[in-house]
Amino acid sequence: MRYMTRLGRLGKVLVVVAIGGAAFGIVSAVQADIPDAGVIHGCYAKPGTPQKGQLRVRDSDQGEQCRFYENQLNWNAVGPSGVTGPTGPTGPTGPSSNYFLAYGPDVAVAAGTAVGATVTCPAGMDAVAGGSVNNFGGAYANVQVNDSAPFPAINAGDITPSDRWDTEAFNETATSQNVRAWALCVPAGFVTSGNQPAAPAKHPAAGRTP
Helix, strand or coil: CCCHCCCCHHHHHHHHHHHHHHHHHHHHHHHHCCCECCCEEEEEEECCCCCCCCCECCHHHCCCCCCCCCEEEECCCCCCCCCCCCCCCCCCCCCCCEEEECCEEEEEEECCEEEEEEEEECCCCCEEEEEEEEEECCCCCCEEEEEECCCCHHHCCEEEECCEEEEEEEEEECEEEEEEEEEEEEEECCCCCECCCCCCCCCCCCCCCC
């Protein structure tokens, strides 16, 4: 006490700060093990004592025990899982960006004639673009594409999506050639329908008899 009396105001403040810091460190160390493996250990004061009904948390890993006027009380830090609720309704399937490039079979085109070639997309997909290639994997030949559209748009003049793409090719060479239709397929419903202006009149290719 005499020593504290002799200290100046600044000295007393420093002593208080040091004691407070030490106490904070002790509390932090104690709290570091609470909860203990998911269990909180506590003590509550017994009835008939001045402290009755008071509840405090203790750190059993530090050897802290309940006092003589307390009873032990433990509880889980996380309660039991509740009952699983009912499954909600299935939501609608969203559009997909997956696409597929489909090729039809080779179709022979005799010299100076026109022929139709067709390709069909896999189930659940629509053809949104297409065309034809000649001599697939071989030498290029002058084969003109007269029509290229989803079926039945090639006949009806609309652009309603379907799983089929049709083309018509004219062989301008003097020898027989092969053509193969191709189509870009996307999930059905990915592209909506519409209309296009009436197709212009076809003009015969050079060297083709009208």
